[in-house]
Amino acid sequence: MSKALALTALCIAVGTARAAGPDVPVELHHRLQRSDAAQAQDVAITLDACGGAYDARLVALLVERRVPATIFITKRWLDRNPVAVRELRAHTELFELQNHGMAHVPAVVGSTRRLYGMAGEPDVAHLETEVTVAGDAIRQVTGQTPTYFRGAGAAYDAVAVKTIEGLGYRIAGFSVNADAGATLPATAVAARLRGVKPGDVVIAHMNKPTSGTAAGFAATLPELQQRGYRFVTLSQTRLVPQ
Numbered sequence: 435m436s437k438a439l440a441l442t443a444l445c446i447a448v449g450t451a452r453a454a455g456p457d458v459p460v461e462l463h464h465r466l467q468r469s470d471a472a473q474a475q476d477v478a479i480t481l482d483a484c485g486g487a488y489d490a491r492l493v494a495l496l497v498e499r500r501v502p503a504t505i506f507i508t509k510r511w512l513d514r515n516p517v518a519v520r521e522l523r524a525h526t527e528l529f530e531l532q533n534h535g536m537a538h539v540p541a542v543v544g545s546t547r548r549l550y551g552m553a554g555e556p557d558v559a560h561l562e563t564e565v566t567v568a569g570d571a572i573r574q575v576t577g578q579t580p581t582y583f584r585g586a587g588a589a590y591d592a593v594a595v596k597t598i599e600g601l602g603y604r605i606a607g608f609s610v611n612a613d614a615g616a617t618l619p620a621t622a623v624a625a626r627l628r629g630v631k632p633g634d635v636v637i638a639h640m641n642k643p644t645s646g647t648a649a650g651f652a653a654t655l656p657e658l659q660q661r662g663y664r665f666v667t668l669s670q671t672r673l674v675p676q
């Protein structure tokens with residue numbers, strides 16, 4: 435593990451994102467702003483569609499239980515999954531589509547930069563293309579300009595944060611990592627979801643249908659709804675640093 439990644443892992447371990455110098459990618463940890471009583475029980479579920487396939491079981495569960503979610507899609511995933519895109523668009527009352535980049539290249543800038551084994555962007559111009567091309571593709575599908583961006587790997591260096599925000603996006607952090615990149619079994623996903631508290635922003639994945647993610651959500655969503663949580667999309671709320 436590189437020094438940068440070791441430090442990132444440390445930041446994750448202590449549950450905080452901290453300024454660690456301009457070149458070190460850090461996760462951004464956000465919660466929901468709660469400025470009135472109506473927002474007291476708000477929780478946001480965010481699902482990334484990095485590439486690959488479509489977890490139809492997870493989306494069907496959200497539809498069945500009427501749970502809104504913010505879906506971060508790449509242009510690559512969008513191009514490969516037209517049927518899935520139509521299904522999501524059939525439920526605009528539940529799902530909003532936001533920007534996860536063109537080709538799932540991490541938002542770290544420099545020819546030798548890597549994040550979780552993925553090569554970063556060689557320069558700022560490539561990062562701008564990653565963001566804007568995906569944004570244009572999403573706008574073509576939805577008729578709306580996406581307002582939130584989440585980079586591949588959900589960590590960013592300082593140059594990337596400045597570039598993405600300069601393009602008019604807010605970066606979508608999170609506070610509960612529910613499926614660790616869709617690598618966890620259903621029991622572990624369920625355990626993490628049971629720990630969700632009001633104000634949390636949950637990150638999980640909807641591009642790996644063989645993962646334990648959908649089953650983990652199926653095991654816990656009824657319980658979270660019984661607690662009285664109100665699920666919101668990111669455009670219905672504001673994010674604040676954790």
Ligand SMILES: [Zn+2]
Nearest residue numbers: 482484586587
């Ligand atoms: Zn991703």
